[in-house]
Amino acid sequence: MSAPHQYIALVTSLPHLGELFTRKEVPISEFRLRQRLSMLEADHRKFLRELVEITAWAGVAKYDQDLEVVRRAKQVIDDLKEYPDLQHLVGTRMETRTLIAALRRRRDGQEAAGDIALWGYGRWCAQVKANWSDPAFGLGHFMPWIAEAHRLMQAGDHIAMERLTLTQVFRQLDHYGALHEFDFEAVAIYVLRWVIVERWSRYDETDARNRLEALVAAALEGSNATEAQVQTDFLSTTSPPLEGASS
Amino acid sequence: MNEFVVALGWFGLYAPVALGAIGSAWGCALGGSAAIGAMLDSDGGYGRFIGVSLMPSSQVIYGIVIMFSLQQSSVDAANGAALFGIGVLSGFTMLVTGIRQGEVLASAIHASKAKPEIFGISLAPAAVLEGFSVFALVFALVLAGSIPS
Numbered sequence: 001m002s003a004p005h006q007y008i009a010l011v012t013s014l015p016h017l018g019e020l021f022t023r024k025e026v027p028i029s030e031f032r033l034r035q036r037l038s039m040l041e042a043d044h045r046k047f048l049r050e051l052v053e054i055t056a057w058a059g060v061a062k063y064d065q066d067l068e069v070v071r072r073a074k075q076v077i078d079d080l081k082e083y084p085d086l087q088h089l090v091g092t093r094m095e096t097r098t099l100i101a102a103l104r105r106r107r108d109g110q111e112a113a114g115d116i117a118l119w120g121y122g123r124w125c126a127q128v129k130a131n132w133s134d135p136a137f138g139l140g141h142f143m144p145w146i147a148e149a150h151r152l153m154q155a156g157d158h159i160a161m162e163r164l165t166l167t168q169v170f171r172q173l174d175h176y177g178a179l180h181e182f183d184f185e186a187v188a189i190y191v192l193r194w195v196i197v198e199r200w201s202r203y204d205e206t207d208a209r210n211r212l213e214a215l216v217a218a219a220l221e222g223s224n225a226t227e228a229q230v231q232t233d234f235l236s237t238t239s240p241p242l243e244g245a246s247s
Numbered sequence: 248m249n250e251f252v253v254a255l256g257w258f259g260l261y262a263p264v265a266l267g268a269i270g271s272a273w274g275c276a277l278g279g280s281a282a283i284g285a286m287l288d289s290d291g292g293y294g295r296f297i298g299v300s301l302m303p304s305s306q307v308i309y310g311i312v313i314m315f316s317l318q319q320s321s322v323d324a325a326n327g328a329a330l331f332g333i334g335v336l337s338g339f340t341m342l343v344t345g346i347r348q349g350e351v352l353a354s355a356i357h358a359s360k361a362k363p364e365i366f367g368i369s370l371a372p373a374a375v376l377e378g379f380s381v382f383a384l385v386f387a388l389v390l391a392g393s394i395p396s
Contacts, residue, residue: 005280008353012284016361028288036287181354 007182010039017193020170021163026198033194037187044184050076051086051188055093056195066101066119070094073121085176085185089192092172095122099146100165102128102137107153166196249324256327259334260317263387266338267310270345274303277349281356288360295366299352302373306345309384313337316391329394333387340383348376 013036015027028036037045053059054076060069073094080086098120102113113120113129120128124139131138136146145168152161173189173196180186278300285296317330355369 005276008277008280008357009284012281012353012357012360013287014284015288018361181357 004182006039007184007187010036011182011186011190014187014190017190017197020166020197021200023197023201025201026194028194030198033191037191040184040187044187047080047083047086047184048188048191050079051090052191052195054090055192057199069097070119070121083185083188085179086188089172089176089189091122093169095124096165096168096172098122099124099128099137099139099143100149102132103146103150103153106132106150166200169196252324252327252331253322254327255331256322257330259327259329259331260314260322262334262338263310263313263317263341264307264338265310266335267307267313267341267345270342271304271307272345273342274306274345274347274349274352275301277346278303278352278356281353285356285360292363296356299356299370299373300349302352302370302377303345303348305377306341306348306380309380310338310341313384313387313391316388317394319394319396325395329390333390333394337383337387341380344376344380344383348373351376 014033017023017027037048040048054069054073060072063069063072073090077087077090080090101119102116105113105119113132116125116129124137127139128137134140135150136143140147145164149161149164152164170193173193177186177189177193180189279297282293282296282300286293289296313334317334319326319330322330351372352370355366355373358369359366
């Protein structure tokens with residue numbers, strides 16, 4: 001699919017996703033989305049698969065080593081040479097992952113960055129390594145969210161941490177999405193947004209179920225557990241993060 | 248030389264229709280594609296999507312009107328250059344406004360799906376482009392009256 005009017009038909013057939021965290025369910029099911037995306041050419045479907053694989057948590061979770069993820073990202077960026085904005089998008093996403101992976105490693109007690117080339121990607125590797133002890137790795141003046149992420153990670157507030165991370169990723173998508181309206185990049189950015197919204201809606205539902213089960217269990221056992229305690233347990237669940245390298 | 252000017256005159260005479268038709272076809276294709284896509288994602292209001300997507304069809308009508316106003320009893324060296332200038336430039340205006348109108352209509356349809364209440368106001372840019380086509384039409388008619396016959 002290459003003619004502009006075909007992209008116009010595809011983009012306008014996709015429902016508006018709205019703001020992040022405002023919807024309890026995705027406005028279009030995976031089945032319907034796949035059906036609409038069948039309008040794309042085979043090459044573009046392949047690029048889209050690669051893009052989703054490298055940017056979504058579920059896609060990179062299959063790799064055992066961070067280095068494999070970094071290599072795969074470089075490969076995807078090479079494949080997307082005709083779409084510079086998508087290349088930048090993948091690069092920016094990998095840099096965000098690197099920062100979160102660094103925060104996680106530091107929280108887990110790692111004293112120094114070590115050989116960051118083995119698990120990091122992008123422009124900030126040198127700064128992260130040089131400013132390992134700084135809460136925001138010396139990048140807080142133009143990425144204030146890193147210090148906030150550090151605080152949330154130290155506090156063990158996983159849900160707030162993921163909200164913050166997803167907000168950053170959504171901002172990146174908004175930035176590149178504003179540059180494209182009816183083309184392949186616009187479709188790809190829509191799908192990346194959809195993946196996040198869909199994942200968050202499922203994540204929210206799972207948490208609600210866990211919380212309900214915890215409340216029911218507490219009531220049946222007649223324990224004195226207060227709701228506050230249940231809430232604390234809920235927040236400290238170790239569900240897999242939506243973002244971040246597999247470190 | 249005279250034959251060349253006469254050829255240009257005939258070229259200019261038909262240009263508003265031909266270029267206007269291309270602009271209308273292109274614009275309607277863009278707007279129509281958006282309307283078709285929007286219908287896939289909507290449960291109603293199909294008529295308004297299709298209706299606005301046909302807006303660029305006015306350019307070819309203006310082109311036909313210009314062609315009739317330029318028509319002379321004969322095309323010769325005296326009027327060939329005037330026919331060429333007025334016809335080609337007004338036709339080019341119809342071509343560009345038709346295509347651009349299709350683009351802004353596609354954007355309007357797309358935006359109004361997310362926010363239905365802006366449907367009316369989102370058509371304002373397309374209406375402004377229509378106004379530019381009308382300017383080109385009116386002044387082509389005015390100038391057509393002063394072409395030496």
